[in-house]
Amino acid sequence: MSTEPDSAAEGIDWRSESSNVEMSRRDQLSELYEQKIRVPAVVAWSDDRTRLGILILSVYLFMALVDVLGLWRDPSPNQADRFLRPFENMQYPLGTTNSGVDLLALIIDSTPFILLMVLAGGVWATTLAVAVGTLSGYKGGTVDTVITTISDFFMAIPGLPLVIVLAIALSPENPILLGVVLTINYWAGLGRSIRSQVLSIREASYVEASRTMGTSTPRIIIKDVLPNIMPYVMVNFVLAARYTIFAAVGLYFIGVLPYSGQNWGVTLSNAYYQGGLFSMQALHWLLVPIIAIVGLAFGLILLSQGMDRIFNPRVRTRLTGESESVTEDTDASTTEMI
Amino acid sequence: MATDSSSSVSDHVVSRGTVEDPIFEITDTSVTYDGETRVLEDVNVSIDRHEILGIVGESGSGKSMFASALLDAIPDPGVLTGDIRYHPPDGPPVDLLGLTDEELRQFRWEEVSMVFQGAMSSFNPTMKIGAHFEETLKAHDKRVSEGLEFARELLENLYLEPERVLDSYPHELSGGMQQRALIALSMVLDPEVLVMDEPTAALDLLMQRSILTLLDRLQRKYDLTIVFITHDLPLVASLADRMAIIYAFQFAEIGPRDEIIGNAAHPYTRALLNATPNVDAPLDEMQPIEGEGPAPVSVPSGCRFEPRCPLATEECRTTDPPLAAVDRDRTTHRSACHHPATAREEIQLNFDEANDELESASPVEPSEPAVETRAEQTSETPLLSLDDVAVHFTEEQGLTERFTKDPTVVRAVDGVSLDIHEQDLVCLLGESGCGKTTLGKTLIGLQRPTDGSIEYRGQDIWEAKDGDGEIPYDEIRSALQIIHQDPGSALNPNRRIADILSESLRHTHPNIGRNERRRRMHSLLERIGMAPAEEFLDRYPHQLSGGEKQRVALARALLMNPDAILADEAISAVDVSLRIEIMDLMLELQSEFETSFLFVSHDLSNARYFAEHGDGRIAVMYLGEIVEIGSAERLIHDPRHPYTEVLRWATPDLELDSMGAGDPPLREVDVPDPIDPPSGCRFHTRCPVAREACREQHPDLRRIDDGDGRVACFREDPNHEYWDSEPVDGAVEQPEEFTGN
């Protein structure tokens, strides 16, 4: 049977010599936009929980923006009456502290710091874990043995004391350094579970097919391995970020971490020691930072639940209005794995 | 006329009249989901006491539902309606749907027992096999010691060593052993009926057939009634007394085995018979059935088979044909078709003619060594050349074992030499665990041999990989491609078909633009029958069917412009009715593309289809060695190695005379452990004609004097001391004398 060039092919069929028509830049960009931005956005927005998560997180981003642009006053003592209740005076909507500092100003002032720290913690923990886990899972052999031994060592060190010692030794005031210190050995456990997932993906037929084609190892890792562990990685990124806030607040609270200005943890600690827990007068002082902390954690969790949908091709095709799946299996959700 | 009265009798009455002593009577039985989706519709069948009823259907035809209905075990939220009556050997009939939960629990296993596919999931991996037997006996208030005694007897009847098996964990047994242990477990309470749903589908052919012969014996010994459900028509045909064909949630045809095979009246049955790759059928007549069975929501209103039926008429479109007697005077054979007579006339069964042809062509005559000329006497450098290759795997060891034990070495491939030429076609055939996949991967340079060498056009592949070769490694790498067994994992689930195929094009045409790339993929997809190509390109793998995924995998390999492609059991996961289509496609593309193909298979009829169509060779492997190699023609009609004969025996066959004939020509059902292969000829532990000499000496592959190919057996050498030594225990002098044990 002869090959019929298909009507739209304009003479090019699957075996003809290559032509020199390069792909236009525009085409590439529009394809990139479609695949990497529009489709994930549609999928993420379609889920109620994720939508709520995104909204909550945008509030925090907005606060950070307000601070960076200087749209709200900076916190300073005696800028208002002491112990104003929330909504008592709309100039200070969240009330004031015992020294007359505007609470809203306090919260807003430290938002960029907290967000940077959280981001640094999450990025550091997951990137290192992914790098280590994929390397040892995909390479195997001696590399694997060495990496596994090192990560075993790190897992054996109790986390909190190590962080405390480091915090005291380094006195990190830079939010990024602080994020890294707080999640210093978070990667070990995560790297382990990523390694075991990579191990099984490495054996999949499609990876072998890519190897057979002579595709380079980095490209196999980027195209075949990573996308398949991405949902798991994203969920863990969020978990690591949440861990970072809680750890930071905890350490500020017990006074291990150095502070120059006030932030959510410091505010919380001050409120507590000034009797916020026992007097109704100071209750809001305690509550406001707590709400700020819990809200951020909650937003992150909601977002993480949407993450595995973004990377699930079944959900993707269903939502972007493409033809229905042939096999209607239940979606394997990665949140169940953890 | 006497028949006048019977023809007016309604079908339901006919159905009751067909068997004399029914053990099951199933009347107007349906299974419904969500109140409307019917996955089994108005079934009226009776099952005779002590018969073996074979039920055949494609995947998704409702055959498993029927199995579950017999135990009133429909998975939630399905609803079972109708009337299922069970007649115990003594006592009044039981209305299955009226039983309480407790009665039902006793009924299952004690009266009717079920064996599923995949023994691995039926056993608890943390419990020994023996414990499973005990649990079952206790749960049904039976005496454990007596029950275990019976279990040992059963296991022995299934050719297992009772003590060893009872004392093992499931993973310590091979798949075939597990499945047999599961059969013993299901029979330990001495049930009347055994319902088996694809019990052997995960095993290779030889094991399937061996289990079937054992089942046949068990059935006679313990007076069982067996309902055997499968997609594999020829397999069950060797065992069944009666057969039924299920199509789209209803019985399409039912009747005595010989009637169904030799004189089927339903177009679907006849098409199914013709679509089965079959050792005896002339090759050009095997035909795929076009289209697919309907989904439960879109069952046609008239005859269910109408959209795919070549004989459909107006009547078929409007009226659903009842399951009625085909010939007026014989009520045992019933079919749901308006035009049974036309079907018999119009749709010829291909294996009928085959029988005639076979008789005229004398098989023993030495065939022209056509293959020989091409494969062995060409002077040019072969495309791929294996020289005395061995692949041994060392099993992972724990730290303590490393000091105390010698490493366990699995000898997957041992001492294999083989040349593959340009545009050659070789099928590697053997049981699972014989090293055929490992050998295949060694051939395409994916597996590094532990000993010996592999050359591509005279260049050692592994030397090239280490950087000192004349042909660059990249070139070798892209010249040798693979298609995997499981279409499900052959494609990255996260990439669209376009991206998957682009990957090949990146290697062959690194600089082309997006439009050109798409056009190339487009034209290839259309060529391999995936239209509309535009749409397929934008899909993800989960949106394709198994057959389509396999085509994409083929396309991906082809876009690399390879010299050789390894197809690793590439069609065994595809539905039977589609296999021929895919095999044909591969063969067509082979000649169009001028590539060599290496097929790995456990199924002689598939291997034969390839080898004969593509004018290639079949290499039979046993425990890591090639024991016989030659053209498909010679191998089928004149097998020289006793093992090839076994494989020939295991290949299902639709010839009525030879059906159900005898035991496997083997002394042992199970393959020995490749960690410690037998000395001498590796086949001597199972060979029916082994003699003392075979225990000590190892036969080499030698050229066959009066035929093409080579074989590794002493019987080929008339002067070997084999002929003077004594047969080993259980073996006989001549293969014809062997009757099994």
Ligand code: SF4
């Ligand atoms: S009833 Fe008609 S459509 Fe159905 S199988 Fe018979 S001939 Fe074909």
Ligand code: SF4
């Ligand atoms: S050499 Fe002996 S044991 Fe081996 S196949 Fe031949 S007869 Fe059987």
